[in-house]
Amino acid sequence: MVTITGLGGFREVGRSSVLVEGSGRLLMDYGINVQDMGIPIRPPQKLDGALLSHAHLDHCGILPELYKRGFPGRVYATETSLDLIKLMLRDALKVQEKRGLQSHFRTHDIETLERKSSAVKFKNSISLKGAKVTFFDAGHVPGSALILVEMDGKRILYTGDAKFQETELMNAAWNNFKDIDLLICESTYTEKDHPDRKVLRRELVNHVLDVVNNDGIAVLPCFAIGRSQELLQILSDLDVPLYLDGMGKAITQMVLNHPSSVRNPKKLRKAFGKARKIQHHSERFKLLSQPCAIVTTSGMLNGGPVSHYIKRLHKRENCSLYISGYQVESTVGRTLQDTGRYVNEGVDVKPKMQIIFRDWSAHAGRTGILNFVKKIRPKKVLFEHGSRCEAFAREVSGMGFPSIAPKNGEKVNV
Ligand SMILES: [Zn+2]
Ligand SMILES: [Zn+2]
Incomplete structure (x- = not known):
C-alpha cells in the first residue's frame, strides 16, 4: 500500500507539496504561497528524496528549508528547473528581505540544495529506495515535468502544473500513460477554457x-x-x-x-x-x-x-x-x-x-483536464491546486472517473 498526503496545495492554489509513503518516502514539491507567504505542513525528517515538478515558487519556494532542517538526501528535477531555481530562490530571498519578511532559509541553504541536487532527463527512470521515478514533459513552462512514481506495485502520476496543448513556446504535455492507480491532477481552471x-x-x-x-x-x-x-x-x-x-x-x-x-x-x-x-x-x-x-x-x-x-x-x-x-x-x-x-x-x-x-494561461483549461483524464483512464483522480477541487471531483466522478479532493493533511491510501 502507498499513502499520499497533501502537505499544501490541496483545495487551494499555492504552497504545493505532496508526500508519498510506502516502502520509501518521497516528497513532491515544497512550495510557498507567494501571496500570504504560507508554507506547507512540514514533512517528516526522514525522506528518501525530494522531487521537483518545476521552478515556480508555489512549487519550489521553500525547498532549501529541507537542508536547513538537516535533510541528508537529494532533490531531483530537470536540468532546466535546477538552473532556474538558482535565480528564482535568490530573487525570492531578496524580495523577502526588502519587504522585511522573515525568510525560512538562507543563501547557504540554497547553496547546499545546489550541491545536493541531481538532474533527471525526461523518460529516463531513476531508482530511489526501491521506487522508480520518471519525469515527462508537462508543457507548462520550460523544465516543467509530470512525475510518475512507481512504488510497491502502484503507479502514481503527479501533474505539477501542466498544459495539454502546444503553444508557441512549449510542446503539449506528454499524455501516453497506462495503468495509473492514482492521478494527482492540478485543477487551476475547471470552469473555463482559455482563448485559442x-x-x-x-x-x-x-x-x-x-x-x-x-x-x-x-x-x-x-x-x-x-x-x-x-x-x-x-x-x-x-x-x-x-x-x-x-x-x-x-x-x-x-x-x-x-x-x-x-x-x-x-x-x-x-x-x-x-x-x-x-x-x-x-x-x-x-x-x-x-x-x-x-x-x-x-x-x-x-x-x-x-x-x-x-x-x-x-x-x-x-x-x-x-x-x-x-x-x-x-x-x-x-x-x-x-x-x-x-x-x-x-x-x-x-x-x-x-x-x-488577455488570458495566455500556461495551465490546462477545463477541456484539457477532462481530455487528459479520459485519455489515460486512471483508477482514481485526486484534484488539487484549485479553488473548487471538491465540486470538480464530484463532477468528474459523475462522468465515470472516481475522483476525490482531500484536504491538506488527510491521508489517502492507494
Ligand atoms: Zn507553475
Ligand atoms: Zn502552481
Missing part, C-alpha cells in the same frame, strides 16, 4: 503594429519564466524595435542553455538575438524617444522595470500596457484590473495609455 492561442497571437500582433504605427510604445509586462520567451518569440517576427528588460533576460539565456526544454529553440535564439537587452537604467530613458515594443518584468506589476515605463508613459494615449498573465489578488496588476487605477510606489494614477488584459 492562434487568435491571441493574431490580436497581439495587430495591436503592437497599431501602437507602433501610431508612434506609440507597447509595454508588455510578462512572467519571467515562459511568458517572456513566448511573447518575445512572437514579436520578433515583426519589423518593430524590440526590447527585453528585467529578469526575463537572464531566464531566457538559461532556457537557451537547455534547448530541448522548448519547442523551437532556433526561433527563440533568433528572437533573443534580435531583441535589444536593457543593461543599464539610463537606457530605459533613451528608448522612450521612439516607437517600440518592450517585454519586461514583473508580470503582476509589483516590481521590476515595468514601473519605470508606466510612470513615464501613463499619460500617453498612443501607448499601451498589454498584460498577458493572471493577476493574483492584492497585486498592483489586480488593482489596475479591478479599479482602472495604477497604485504603486507612491504613485496613484488613472492611466490614459491603453490597458489590455
Whole structure:
C-alpha cells in the first residue's frame, strides 16, 4: 500500500507539496504561497528524496528549508528547473528581505540544495529506495515535468502544473500513460477554457503594429519564466524595435542553455538575438524617444522595470500596457484590473495609455483536464491546486472517473 498526503496545495492554489509513503518516502514539491507567504505542513525528517515538478515558487519556494532542517538526501528535477531555481530562490530571498519578511532559509541553504541536487532527463527512470521515478514533459513552462512514481506495485502520476496543448513556446504535455492507480491532477481552471492561442497571437500582433504605427510604445509586462520567451518569440517576427528588460533576460539565456526544454529553440535564439537587452537604467530613458515594443518584468506589476515605463508613459494615449498573465489578488496588476487605477510606489494614477488584459494561461483549461483524464483512464483522480477541487471531483466522478479532493493533511491510501 502507498499513502499520499497533501502537505499544501490541496483545495487551494499555492504552497504545493505532496508526500508519498510506502516502502520509501518521497516528497513532491515544497512550495510557498507567494501571496500570504504560507508554507506547507512540514514533512517528516526522514525522506528518501525530494522531487521537483518545476521552478515556480508555489512549487519550489521553500525547498532549501529541507537542508536547513538537516535533510541528508537529494532533490531531483530537470536540468532546466535546477538552473532556474538558482535565480528564482535568490530573487525570492531578496524580495523577502526588502519587504522585511522573515525568510525560512538562507543563501547557504540554497547553496547546499545546489550541491545536493541531481538532474533527471525526461523518460529516463531513476531508482530511489526501491521506487522508480520518471519525469515527462508537462508543457507548462520550460523544465516543467509530470512525475510518475512507481512504488510497491502502484503507479502514481503527479501533474505539477501542466498544459495539454502546444503553444508557441512549449510542446503539449506528454499524455501516453497506462495503468495509473492514482492521478494527482492540478485543477487551476475547471470552469473555463482559455482563448485559442492562434487568435491571441493574431490580436497581439495587430495591436503592437497599431501602437507602433501610431508612434506609440507597447509595454508588455510578462512572467519571467515562459511568458517572456513566448511573447518575445512572437514579436520578433515583426519589423518593430524590440526590447527585453528585467529578469526575463537572464531566464531566457538559461532556457537557451537547455534547448530541448522548448519547442523551437532556433526561433527563440533568433528572437533573443534580435531583441535589444536593457543593461543599464539610463537606457530605459533613451528608448522612450521612439516607437517600440518592450517585454519586461514583473508580470503582476509589483516590481521590476515595468514601473519605470508606466510612470513615464501613463499619460500617453498612443501607448499601451498589454498584460498577458493572471493577476493574483492584492497585486498592483489586480488593482489596475479591478479599479482602472495604477497604485504603486507612491504613485496613484488613472492611466490614459491603453490597458489590455488577455488570458495566455500556461495551465490546462477545463477541456484539457477532462481530455487528459479520459485519455489515460486512471483508477482514481485526486484534484488539487484549485479553488473548487471538491465540486470538480464530484463532477468528474459523475462522468465515470472516481475522483476525490482531500484536504491538506488527510491521508489517502492507494
Ligand atoms: Zn507553475
Ligand atoms: Zn502552481
